[in-house]
Amino acid sequence: MVSLSDVVQQNKDYTLASWAAQSSWNPITMARAEGVYFWDHADKRFIDWSSQLMNVNVGHGHPHVIKAIQEQAAKVTYAYPGIATEARGRLGALLEEVTPPGLKKTFFTNAGAEAVENAMKLARLYTGRQKILTRYRSYHGATFGAMTAGGDPRRLANEPGVPWIVRLPDPYAYRSPVYRGLSEEEGDLAIADMIEEIVQMEGPENCAAIMWEGYSGSSGIIQPGAAFFTRLREICDRYGILLIIDEVMSGFGRTGEWFGIDHYPDVKVDIMTMAKGLTSGYVPLGATTVSEEIGAYFDDHVMWAGLTYSSHALGCATAIANIEVYRNEGLIDNAREMGKKLRQGLLDLAEQHPCIGEVRGTGLHQVIEIVKNRETREPMSAWNQPLTEAMATVASSLRADGMSTFVRWNWIFNCPPLILNDEQLQEGLDIIDNALNKIDKYYEG
Ligand SMILES: Cc1ncc(COP(=O)(O)O)c(C=O)c1O
Incomplete structure (x- = not known):
């Protein structure tokens, strides 16, 4: 088999990588893939915790x-x-x-x-x-x-x-100033009112x-509630x-x-x-x-x-x-059921790690938002800025432990294939737990 470093080098020499200054691109390789796993050219196994780009829903190699x-x-x-x-x-x-x-x-x-x-x-x-x-x-x-x-x-x-x-x-209940002093639904409806006003102003x-x-997806799984969608349709x-x-x-x-x-x-x-x-x-x-x-x-x-x-x-x-x-194969039911377990697993991790400020999403589409302080909600890595030492540590720990997923600013995405089983869920949660153990010291609460 061609070596891992040869594959990386040829990719870097002759192809352009998305959304990256090319010298910073340090890719994992994929030599083969099956189910929720793939293997690199050194035969290291990765659990695919993001279904690649949240798309390999049926798993690899079906x-x-x-x-x-x-x-x-x-x-x-x-x-x-x-x-x-x-x-x-x-x-x-x-x-x-x-x-x-x-x-x-x-x-x-x-x-x-x-x-x-x-x-x-x-x-x-x-x-x-x-x-x-x-x-x-x-x-x-x-x-x-x-x-x-x-x-x-x-x-x-x-x-x-x-x-x-x-x-x-x-409708970003966790951070938008609109929600201050309001319930989530009240805040959602205030945002909907603002949208109606914008429609009027735009003609x-x-x-x-x-x-x-x-x-909501890669912009942070920031989802309003049902009342918001009803209002949006009304508008x-x-x-x-x-x-x-x-x-x-x-x-x-x-x-x-x-x-x-x-x-x-x-x-x-x-x-x-x-x-x-x-x-x-x-x-x-x-x-x-x-x-x-x-x-x-x-x-x-x-x-x-x-x-x-x-x-x-x-x-x-x-x-x-x-x-x-x-x-x-009942994959949509499986996503719903495993999603409940994923949510519980992430909430359990939040008990251990105060740096988890919020768990959001549903099904196999969830994100955890990592903060320096639960009171101030200051993000562990600022939005649209390079990763801080803490979040870079998270990213490298996940990778070293054989997990492929997205760490975007202070968010960690949890979007595995819909075929996920209990054992694989636990494997993923353990890898995240280990990464968060390494950054608990950055928490300032
Ligand atoms: C909600 C949403 N719309 C559109 C796109 C664009 O899809 P593609 O990358 O296949 O062009 C994406 C990609 O991530 C997405 O998440």
Whole structure:
């Protein structure tokens, strides 16, 4: 087998790494992968505590998905998007079944950002309005429009971006000043009132859609409650604005429901975006699913959208196989049940480690926020700044102990594959416990 250092060196010499000054890129390698584990080129085993980019939901190397890919490749790998294929039609019908009521037709893309771009495009075409309203603490992808839409600081290097995005305040109960002296629900509703005011100031007649992650993801799993979503929908209805729900990360069982927005079953969705768990990353594919009304509008209006690889047959077959796995193996129920145990395990760790300021999320989609002091809530590493010594220690300890996950500022993400079992959960929690043991001394409470 090629050596670990050769693989790293060739990757560094001839490829560019995302979101990094290249000299600081010090990657783990992956030589093979199975279930919730992968192995590097020195045969060191890692537990995949983030499902790679929160996408390998069915786990690595699932035989049913691999077989579907092989069979599709042998039949038809690619047909241009003007041609109908069996896989595309079947997947469209399956998505109509699993997405919330009212959603019907799907436009297939290559990944999440393109699903978002096309959702925004279709919303603008359908409403004849320009502006898309999104929250600050969100991520919607790295293409130009999607990048501006996400408020996540990764957008800053490409500012000012597209001019028709309006940003909204966040329901961040743990840190937003809006919540001072209020219950979480009162704070959520105050944020919703601010959003309505922003809509009025922007001119509702200019606002095509509000776009919101079904369940907040890489910007910190910062999720409002049900009352907020009800108000958001009311605002959309009052002003004729569409609600785009981005399920790229939170879809396909990650939060213990098919979609993050399924936690709020009364909230009608006009357009939904998906990717990641749609294929568990085995083959790239994204999807933009629209309501029956929006679909019907394009019966006699041209849908000005297209991609060479739209509805890629291999991607569609892979997605069908994933949906079969979610259904046949009860993975969404498993995510819900294991999610409860994960939550309890993280709360138990918080008993041992006062530096855990908050545990957030649901299902296998949870984050812990590490603080210097529980009273002041001062983060152990400041938002959008390089990791402090303490958080760098956490990151290197997790890696040394054989865990692959994201440590972003003062957040540690806990998003393993949906096939996780009790033993693997405990293994992960023990690795985190060991990392936190090393930084208890930085706690200043
Ligand atoms: C909520 C959300 N939307 C969109 C995207 C972009 O997806 P992709 O990286 O596949 O373009 C992401 C990626 O993390 C995401 O989390």
